[in-house]
Amino acid sequence: MQTYLLGLEPVSQVANRKGILELGPVNLTVPIFEDRMDSKSLFLTANNNTPYTWFWLDLREGPLVLEVPPKVLGAIDDMWYNFVTDLGFSGPDKGEGGKYLILPPGHKGDVPD
């Protein structure tokens, strides 16, 4: 039972990634619930009055730049659902939008400004 509970987070992420990649290639595809969500789309803890967007970042090919739009509320989690950073209103860009550089785990090499 405990193993199941501890596995639920990464397994949810695999399922999440699988859902996203059915829509298009990784790092290039951004699904968006342009007119909110209904029960046809199966999600955990989603509501029906938020225009959600979310996407998968694959860092295996190296660092990624993410340009976050203004006026959003979001976060980045890793594969284990560990918190990485807030984005938007609660993040460093304070809702004004901004560029984020996402480095792969164990990144050696230079970190540009």
Add this chain to the structure above:
Amino acid sequence: MDGDPKPGVDLVEKHTKIYHLKDAANPPARRFVHVSGRAFSTLAPADYSFWVYLNQVVQEEPTDVLDPVTLGLYASVGIQKGKPFSPGGRMNKILSEAAVVGISLDGPKEVHDRYRRDRSGNGTFDRVMRGLKLLQKHEVEYNVLACVARETAKRPLDVYRFFKGEGVEFIQFTPVVERLSNACSAPSGLRLAGPAALDQEDRKGDVTAWSVNPEDYGDFLIAIYEEWVRQDVGKVFVMNFEWALNAWIGNPSPVCVHSVQCGRSLVLEHNGDVYACDHCVYPEYRLGDIRTAKLSEMIERSLQSGFGVSKETALPRLCRECDVLAAYRGGCPKHRFMKTYLGEPGLRYLCPGYKKFFRHIRKYLRAIAQLIENGLPASYVMEAVKGPLVIKLDQVR
């Protein structure tokens, strides 16, 4: 923006960019996919593939961020970095079944399938029962959550005896109450109405055709209680009956619906709005904005003078003076959209049903409470309902 997601969506599509650092000068075009109304799943599987997915993550991702206990537990089912995951026949079977949890079941097939259907309109009874059998086979404890809709309420004993016959021990009944969209909620495109305003008169009290009739719900609970109190005390646990007893002996309620005050399950929305309850995410219940106010202060304000308190203070006089107030506590605030016969707003839709139920079972609660006070098992009440119960305490202890 004013309920229209388009400006926000446009802003996101204009500004969101993802590219490799090395491609910064010439970023590839990203593709926005509109997915509203699209049938696809991002849910974790509830079968053997759960473990295949977990193994995939352990193999592909760095595991050094995990604590040794977690890694050890993964290893205990055969999932370890750099090693093949190949459970044998028995382990395979155990893992297939371990990923199944929880159960929503409304009653026998014709009752359940009347309201519980899948997207293609087919009943889900057979699939739910397969899950139930699996839980029972492996002695996994489960709680059946049964919704009581309009037609369900007319068949209390069919429902209850079906559960008993299937060996269910823990049952919780939830009344289905949904209001048709009204002047307040229709403009935002909602098909169902939001909760009634706490201290204002609401416009309309029309419910959907599948919502339970209040008095039917009372009769439904009474019929089941009558059978339970004669045959099943101590064997079958109906949460609604346990809550009633709990209130009768003066304990604080374990559920928000029957608590004096509520509002401790906070909700944070996409735009920073904070609400006191996930059933009340509507403008009139907004506690504040996470960007400008402190969470602790918002909660404090709500608990001291706002939403949580009004469950108690906004009760109409009829409720405040009601003889079953201690058990009911007015129920869920979202259902307070009726008027009392004196014209006072704030009466709960289910009031007539709950009142009938609580009044009816008082005699049994009194007996059970006496048994408990004297250190005797509650199940003795089954003897007591047959006639005068004489227990010689020295023989029992």
